[in-house]
Amino acid sequence: MKVACVGGGPAGLYLSILLKLRDPSHDITVYERDPAGSTYGWGVTYWRGLLDKLHEHDPESARAIGDASVSWNHGVAHVGDSATRHPGDEGFGIGRHKLLDILADRARQLGVRLEFEHGITDADELADADLVVAADGVNSVLREQHTEHFGAGLKAGRNRYIWLGTTKVFDAFTFGFKETAHGWIWCYGYGYGQDHSTCVVECAPETWSGLGLDRANEADGLALLEKLFADLLDGHPLIGRSAADGAAQWLTFRTLTNQTWHHGNLVLLGDAAHTTHYSIGAGTTLALEDAIALADALRAHPELPAALTAYEERRKSELLSIQSAARYSAQWYENLPRYIRLPPAQMFALLGQRHSPLLPYVPPQLYYGIDRAAGRLEALRRFKRWLGPKLARTAQTRALASRTREKTEVSGK
Template sequence: MRVKVVCVGGGPAGLYLAILLKRQDPSHEITVHERDPEGSTYGWGVTYWRHLLDRLRAHDPASAHEIEAHSVRWNEGVAHVRELSTRHHSDEGFGIGRHRLLDLLGARARALGVRVEFRSELTEPPLGADLVVAADGVHSALRTGRSGHFGTRITTGRNHYIWLGTTKVFDAFTFAFTETAHGWIWAYGYGYSGDHSTCVVECAPETFTGLGLDRADEGESLALLEKLFADVLDGHPLIARSGASWQNFRTLTNHTWHHGNLVLLGDAAHTTHYSVGAGTTLALEDAMCLAGALRTHAGLPEALTEYGRRRRAELVAVQSAARYSAQWYENLPRYIHLPPHRMFALLGQRHSPLLPHVPPQLYYGLDKAAGQLEPLRRLKRWLGPRAARALHARHR
C-alpha cells in the first residue's frame, strides 16, 4: 500500500529512515523537509563503532559502503594529564564528517526516489500525510507544541562545553586534561577526515568564569584554549563554526514517542551526553527500529506504539551510562590525581553505576581483579543492568 510520509528534519535519522522506507516499498511517497540551506550543518565530525557499521550493512549495503569508505578509524585511546600521558588499545572506532555523512545519505535517498527539500521549515504537521516524522532535533518545534502529551522532560548539566574543530589530526581518540589556577579544563579530540578533527572542550562553572570564558569573545576564547592545549594541538588552530557558543548539555527524554500520526525520531525523542559518543548511532538505530515496526505491523497505531516501547526499553542502559559519564566529568577532582594509567582505566569505566560509590583506588583494584576472576566478572555484569534499571525508575 502506497503511504505518504513527511519527514521534518534532514539529519542522519530522517534521511536514513527515508532510505529504509523506500527500500521496503519504492511506491511510498517520501519527502524530507530541511529548514537550512543545502550543505550547511552544525558540528564537525561524528563517531561510531563497528557494531553500527555491521547493522548499516544489513539494512542498506550501498550507503554502509559509502560511509565506511569516507570514514577514518582508530583503535587506541590516549590521555594527557599535565605533562604525563598514557595510551591504551581500544575497540575499533570510526569518525566521519557530519557534512560528509549528510551528503552521502542525501544522495542515496534521492537515488531511491526520496524528495529532499531545503530551506523548508515546517512547524506544524502538514495535512494529507499518512505519517509525519519529527526528526527536527532537540529543539523540535513539532514536539514542543505537544510537550504535555509527549511528557517531555529536560535536565541541564552542570558543566560548560563548546564544540570546535581543528586541523590537528589525532591518530587516536584523545583526552587532554589541563590544570589552571581556576580548576581543570579538558578536551576530547578525534579525527574524522584526513585534515580535520573534532575537539570538544569542557570545564566546570567555576573554571569557566575564573578563566573569563563567560566574558570573552570568540577570538579571545579560541586563543586561550589554543594556549591551554598547545601540547596536544602541536601548533594547529582551533576553529569555531558560525554561531558556536558555550553551552550546558540538555538531556531530553519523552514518556511517549507518538501522537496520532506524528512520531519522534533521534534527538527530538532523546539525547545522551556527548561523552559517550552515541548520538548519531542512536538516531540511526531509531530509524532502523521505526522502519522495522512499520514493516511488521499493518496498522499505524500498533507500529508506532511498538517502536516507542522497544526503543525506550533499549535506551535505558545507554541513558544510564550517559548520565554516569557526565557525572564522572562533573566530579573530575575525585579521579584526576590518580596515576595516569589508573585514571585512564577509570575513565573507561565512567559508565559504571558502581564507580561513584566506591573509592577510586579500591574500584581500580577490584576491576583489575574482576578481569581475572570469572565470578567477579559475572557479579559486575549482573549488578550493572540492575543499577541502570533502578536509576531509570527514579528518573521517570
C-alpha cells in the same frame, strides 16, 4: 503511504532510505529548514556495531559511509605532562557534512524528495500525510505543539562545553586534561577526515568563569584554548562557529526524555525523542538505530497505531542501559577532581569505567583494585573455558588408548 519527515539530519534521511528500499511506492518528502550543505558539528563518531547494522539494512550507503570514515583502536589520555595509551574497541569518525551528503544522495537515488530551506512549524501544514516524522532535533517545534501529551523533560548538565574543529589530525581518541589556577579544563579529540578532527572542550562553570571564557568573544576564547592545549594541537588552530555577533558557542548539555513518542500520526525520531551525553559518542548511532527500528515496526505492523507503539516500546527498552551509561559518564566528568590525582594508568582505567553505577560510591583506588582483581578472574575464567575442552579431549584420548591397550593385552593372552 505518504510520509513527511521534518528534519534532514541522519535519522530522517536514513528512515526515508529504508522505507523506500522496502516499498518504492511510498511517497516520501524530507523537509529541512536550512540550506543544503549548511550543517555544522565537525565530525561524528560511531563504532563497528553500527557499521555492521548499516551493511545489513543498506549495503550501498554503508560502504560509502565506511569508505569516507577514518578509524582508530587506541585511546590516549594526557594529564598535565603525563600521557598513557591503551588499546580499545575500533572506533570511526566521519565528517557530519560528508555523512549527510552520502545519505541525501542515496535518498534522492531512491526517489525521496528533499526540500531544503523549507521549515515546517505546524503539523497542520502536512495534513495530507499518513505519517509525520518529527526528526527536528532537541528543540523540536512539532513536539512542542503537543508538550503535555509527549511529556518532554529537559535536565541541564552542570559543566560548560564547546564544540570545535581543528586541523590537527589525532591518530587515536585523545583526552587532554589541563590544570589551571581556576580548576581543570579538558578536551576530547578525534579525527574525522584526512585533515581535520573534532575537539570538544569542557570544564566546570567556575573554571569557565575564572578563565574569563564567559566574557570572551570567540576569537579571544579560541586563542586562550589554543594556548592551554598547545602541546596536543602541535601548533594547529582551533576552529569555531561564532554567532553573528562573534560570541562563542558555549553550551550546557541538556538530557531530553519523553514519556511517549507518538501522538496520532506524529512520531518522534532521534534527538527529538531523546538525547544522551556526548561523552559516550552515541548520538548519531542512536538516531540511525531509531530509523531502523521505526522502519522495522512499520513493516511488521500494517496498522499505524500498532507500529508506532511497537517502535516506542522497542527503543525505550534498548535505550535504558545506554541512557544510564550516559548519565554516569557525565557525572564522572562533573566530579573530575575525585579521579584526576590518581596515577595516570589508574586514572585512565577509571575513565574507561566511568559508565559504572558503582564507581561514584566506591573510593577510586579501591574500585580500581577490585576491577583489576575481577579482570584477572575473568581472564582465568576465559583460560579455563579454553583449556577445559582441550583437557577433556586429552583425557578421552588417553582413556581410549588405555582401553585399546587393555583389549590388546587380553587378546594376546
